Amino acid sequence: MVNGGFGVKNPLLATDILSAEPKMTLENEPSGLVCHICRKEFHLQRLLNRHLKCHSDVKRFLCTFCGKGFNDTFDLKRHTRIHTGVKPYKCNQCDKSFTQRCSLESHGRKVHGQSFAYAYKERRSKMYVCEDCGHSTPDAEMHFTHLKENHPHCTALSKPHDKRQFKFPDEKPLNVLKPRNR
Template sequence: LILIAINSINITNFKPVFPMMAFAENSFDLINHQRSHTGERPYECGECGKSFQRSSSLLKHQWTHTGERPYECPECGKRFQSSSRLLRHERIHTDERPFHCPDCGKGFKNNPDLITHRRIHTGERPYECPECGKRFTQSQSSELMHHRRMHSGERPYKCGECGKSFSRSSNLIIHQRSHTGERPYDVSTYTQNTF
């Protein structure tokens, strides 16, 4: 009922009566917000058929097909498809960590890393292995990926010297040292009390 009434008036200079609509500064904001409820996605990519609620989202998506990266880091020249990814990248140069854990104060360069870190404090493990039910803190974490290889038997890392395969790249690196004789850790620096 509220949306019908709002649609029937000129909302160019509309001042929201309801606090939850305070973000709608113009009619386009409100229309885009309404689409989040209706699921309407009128902007379709001619290349792959994926559709979007906003024309700006379609434009950014089309850059994945064209390879266009209009946002450039002034520090190193690396280019990005979105301003948010450029901003996240720029923190590499400044070591800025604006996202802080309220539990321990540790700082992070981006919010997804903070969310994952907070699971240490909460104990939350929202992602489950479909094979055995073991739970993990991240959906794409290396631990979950390596764990799933235990079930599948996949060993994608192969030694070029002897052909032996491994499920983890780190295990391959350690194995390759048996062929090269490399010993990256100087054992003589350790004292008897270290062990």
């Protein structure tokens, strides 16, 4: 199970299936790395490698609601919100909510004239989203506490040390993991 139980690893995916697929050759051109299938350009090898998976017929992860396949858990998690109704990205100017941050930003630009300017390689602030109820917060400790108090059997809690799940400041993990006095 992956994505909090909303997805499964594809049982048909075996290493021999992957090795049987034709190897995709990479073309290194002056402008950057180019996918030989669709000619899309990339500046980083890892982005091209990730992109190449979209051309494969074999998907690594399947949605438990509808069976749709995805090559990474991030896309599966985002897709799952269609089925669960979780819309964690709320507009601060109206009552609309969205399943994806990019949809909220698009709404802000088109409806409210809000501009979201990010410098080259500048990342947006991290948002922690509860996939069970839609609660969202930019604070890892608040998210961890929310899960402990409201969803104690959540799979994310079984691995709080996983840096992909919780990005605690260096001194925080031990403080966060201690039981709260009530």
